[in-house]
Amino acid sequence: GAVVSQHPSWVICKSGTSVKIECRSLDFQATTMFWYRQFPKQSLMLMATSNEGSKATYEQGVEKDKFLINHASLTLSTLTVTSAHPEDSSFYICSSPGQITDTQYFGPGTRLTVL
């Protein structure tokens, strides 16, 4: 099956700094990548949809200037949390649909802790 990797698996940063999370499709071309945020004991909340070569589409209530998404190639999408604050601490997960099915393949997630 399709494999999605994510880096880093965890990161701790100081308040006010920016953090970049990378999501890679290892054995398929990901024209679309979804970015989710999951707070403890809660569901996955879709933040934005990125498409290779075009601007990301953000869900209502998600600040596009705070969560910068870049999808410059068919195998890499990045999420940058700018000026991070403690309330941004969460589990961030990316996923991509396979090339020939609508099944979504999830990355292993990145746990962000902002001090």
Add this chain to the structure above:
Amino acid sequence: GENVEQHPSTLSVQEGDSAVIKCTYSDSASNYFPWYKQELGKRPQLIIDIRSNVGEKKDQRIAVTLNKTAKHFSLHITETQPEDSAVYFCAASSSGGYNKLIFGAGTRLAVHP
């Protein structure tokens, strides 16, 4: 807007019993309904899915049923085992395109030996 409701939020069963989790969706155009199992700190793992042209699908101890008219779909786990303990999420495809999924709130299943 699009919404998926999931019940119950927690479910506790004895090993060997069956567990049933139910979801309802609002978007009549939804045509793909996956179920994911998530263990603590891990990625969601697809355990079974069903498409709108099928009413039921089974894979060993796991089955999913879909009632398109009522916009209901359910996950059935038989002969539960302690390793089935996890959080289960249902999801429904969005008519918004790009294979977007709308997730339910999750069910925390505990299987007691």
